[in-house]
Amino acid sequence: MSGDIFIQPLTAEAFAPFGDVLDVTGTPDKFINQGMCARHHDRARVDFADGRAGISLFDAVPRSLPYLLEMVERHPEGSQAFLPMTQHPFLVIVAPDEGGQPGRPLAFLTAPGQGINFHRGTWHGVLTPLNDPGLFAVVDRIGEGTNLQEHWFDAPYNVLDA
Template sequence: MLIIPTPLTAEAFAPYGHVLQCPRQPARQYHDPILANLRGSGASPSLSLITVAPTALPLRLTALERHAYSSQTFIPLDVAAYVVIVAPRAPDGGPDGGAAQAFLAGPEQAVSYHADTWHHGLTVLERQARFAILMWRAGDDGDEEFRPIAPVSVAGV
C-alpha cells in the first residue's frame, strides 16, 4: 500500500487528535482540555526534548505505536517540515495499517494525539529538527506499545 501525504489540517486530523498553532496576533491560547491522562494519579506529566535526524521519503513502515493512557503532544522548536502518520484501530485493537494516513506538517504546526492513537514516530524532512514532547507516564509497560503492521509506504512529497 502507498500513502500520499496531504496537508495537515485540523479537520482532517480531528479523528486522531488536535492541530495547534500559535495565535497570529499577540495573545495566549490554553489547550489544557486536550491533555489526557487516563490513569489519573498513577501517572505524572512528562516533558522531553528531542532532536530528530531527517528521513528521506519514500518511507517504509512496518510498525506503529500508541500511548493507550496518554495524549502525546509534539511542539516544534526548530523544524522545516515533518510528516505525521496515523492509523485507526483495527477490530482487534491494534493498528489498521491499511487505513493509515500521512499528513505534511509545517514548522508552525504542533500536533497532539488523542490517547490510544496509533501513530508512527517523528518523521522530519529536509533537515534535523527539534521538538518538545508532552505526555503522561507511569513508568511501566502501559506507557507505550509497538505493534507490527503489514508494510506500508509513504510516498515522497
C-alpha cells in the same frame, strides 16, 4: 508491500479523529504581556489515565521520502504532543483503530509552526522529521506501567509525497 500512502496537508478537520493540531490559526482568545502576546488558549486535550505530564526534548534523525512505514505504535495511558523547535514541517502518520489493531494508515505533512497532540490510544508512526535538526519538545505521560504498544505490519507501506 502493503501499498502506497500519499501525504496530505495537516488540517484540524482531517486530523480530528486522531488528535489536535497545535497552531496559532484563528482569533486569539486574548492578548497578554501588555498586549504584545496573542494567547491561543487550551489548544489540546492532555489526557492521562494516571501519572503526570512531563516535558521532554527529542532530537530525531531526519528521514527522507519515499518513507518505508513498517511499524506504528500507541500509548494507551496518555496523550502525546509533539512541538517542533524549528520552522521545518514534519511527517505525521496515524491509523484508525480497528478492533485493537491499526487500520490503513494516513500521512500528513505539517505546515511550518504546526505541532500535534495524539489522543490517548491513537496508532501513530514514529517521530518523522524531514529536515535537520529534528528537535522537538514532547509533552506526554510520566508514570509507572507500560504505555507503549507496537504493531509491525506484515508488509510495509510506502509513504509518498502527493
